[in-house]
Amino acid sequence: MAQLIALFLCRCRPPDVVVFPRCVEEVSALAKVCHKHRLPIIPFGTGTGLEGGVGAMKGGVCFSLRNMEQVLDLHPEDFDVTVEPGVTRKTLNAYLRDTGLWFPIDPGADASLCGMAATSASGTNAVRYGTMRENVINLEVVLADGSVVHTAGKGRRPRKTSAGYNLTNLFVGSEGTLGIITKTTLRLYGIPEAMVSAVCSFPSVQAAVDSTVQTLQAGVPIARIEFLDDVMIDACNRFSSLSYPVTPTLFLEFHGSEQSLEEQVKTAEDITQSNGGSDFQWARDTETRNRLWKARHDAWYAALALRPGCKAYSTDVCVPLSRLPQIIVETKEDLIENRLTGPIAGHVGDGNFHCLMVVDPNDPEEMHRVHLFTERLARRALAMDGTCTGEHGVGLGKRALLCEEMGPVGIQVMQSLKDALDPNNLMNPGKILQREEP
């Protein structure tokens, strides 16, 4: 239970100091001071991570990067842009609005883009556009000793490279444990000529997931394909004043030219209907589409509203596509058996889903049941060739599970990389890897 409690408490483990640097030179100078005095450094973007990544487990200095908020070096003709750590995904997309370009990666929160790089975030568009791993071109990082590295070389932004070790993707997902990300260069995409969203209800989880797999197999370049179980859609209906049938549901979105949309939609409709899905309920105009996806992004709040006064804890796993029906069905049975509230929402095109656990933090017995449940869920994913975390990262909450997932040699390799870049364990200590934790 320790780790779940740690998650709820970690916002209460404050650092000794918070600094608000305004530029990379200040970050570097401050990091040098910390290095000299052996003070832990905790990078802080928007604090919207879900695995306790910003808790100051050993005290130290929190580097809040909110004052570095410039959008730099937009190159529309090259489809790339560089941003500082205070820039969030919504801010960037607002900035880009007149260029015809956008950045599609969308975790639920309006997270900072450098934080999203640090946690290897993804979201509803990943099935089409990839995760942060595929969309970061370069990073500027302040290392534990205060030196500054550019992971692909300073100012470089080729769309591909094979120049030495892939430092960019070593720092993407390193959760602040290897350095402080002070700039990220991102790949942008043209805003599709047309977009249309649809909602489809299914008689069973299997039917919804089968439709997903068959849609991908048919080569439909679907942009979003999101699963909501009956409990989740019920919560969304209540919270966002919608009225979808309370059964397993897919929210879909298609991007392309008008003509290609027609074809994509027809193929997807044929597939969903052959699996017993309902007629599509359409969201064609921007306002209706935005309302639909806001409801999906508000799933966290919708879940919370199921039990006023409770706290939410979202856990996620990811498995090969073909294992999805089994793991979701078993997980729902587990929830019912253990009297837990845990609506399920997932990026099923990636094999990734979340249980939004709603729990009374003052009920230790329920906390214990939630803890055991999340462990069983992760182990179920591991037993199906999957991962204990598809997009939330490891943070504090999944360190023990990471050991099971990677095995001892894998953990040892990770530890040796950490030791190589941060020999004094100053960078966000105690996250991802357990060694040297009290």
Add this chain to the structure above:
Amino acid sequence: MAQLIALFLCRCRPPDVVVFPRCVEEVSALAKVCHKHRLPIIPFGTGTGLEGGVGAMKGGVCFSLRNMEQVLDLHPEDFDVTVEPGVTRKTLNAYLRDTGLWFPIDPGADASLCGMAATSASGTNAVRYGTMRENVINLEVVLADGSVVHTAGKGRRPRKTSAGYNLTNLFVGSEGTLGIITKTTLRLYGIPEAMVSAVCSFPSVQAAVDSTVQTLQAGVPIARIEFLDDVMIDACNRFSSLSYPVTPTLFLEFHGSEQSLEEQVKTAEDITQSNGGSDFQWARDTETRNRLWKARHDAWYAALALRPGCKAYSTDVCVPLSRLPQIIVETKEDLIENRLTGPIAGHVGDGNFHCLMVVDPNDPEEMHRVHLFTERLARRALAMDGTCTGEHGVGLGKRALLCEEMGPVGIQVMQSLKDALDPNNLMNPGKILQREEP
């Protein structure tokens, strides 16, 4: 000049021993012997790399992995497969033929897939399907001490993960300097319902590249868009008995449904014509398409045939798309000024192109001119925010340029990773990083 000569000679720097392990246990046992006796290890796949990656610069033991040639664990419903190091890309695609799936990454040679992972290979389809970086899900790697690591955990194959440091993409592109890849799990794709190829001639390099950029901006999901300059198309005409106009040329390929192809082609044709391109010459049936792409893949031999008795050396760089016309025009001027034969072919959708230098190895003065030319080309790419190597890797030939590209801190970070995983510098010593080289 030393590095160019080294490239030509490195096939003549034989190892002391070649071993032919049949399974990972044998690779591990042999690596332990090498570790104990401090013998260098040089992993060998098909030997088709272009930057001298397999030369035994310090002697030692060559691990030829050709006897490990099983295709393992095909999961068609999950779009993934695992292969041993002896399996080449063509062998895999022949194996997959009846499944409706394929693996699209296609460097010129019929390279081994584990070797392609080791060198972060890409090819003509990368603009649509990505490079090895985006398509390797997991690797089994024997480390310098003989221990075995699975970079995403043993047997795991989720389509995405945020479980700790991204070890998979640290080993992809590490060119045998961090470990021996003994298995790779790859992402597969559905074979498109329809494919069509076309050839289009242009009045200028600028017109061809502008067409490329505009096609991408228009959101056409083009599968291949390959540039050949006048010298290259002339060489291909002669070598492959074709008769295309001898001007800057694009080879294009479109993948999708019949209906979406029509639309893609129409958009691309409108764009090329507005830039003064010729009518498309079509390759619709499989045989004609294969002939076209074989001609493109045979560019190396076509270049060689321009000067019988000479040797070829292919160098590649990659720049942001908008810089392509300038760098190609300047490079062609440089070739002419310096009386060098260097047809240009490129994956221009990625900003990546090759100069296929044809040189008389017995003419030291010409060798010197080629060497200076390749350095100027790389520095031109670096000055345009690009990389000195888009897909060939660093090997021996580009170690000095890598230092210019990354800067001292970047090189130091790479060296510290190397030292952490291979403290005795046994794994393919002298490649990528220069330290400790004689």
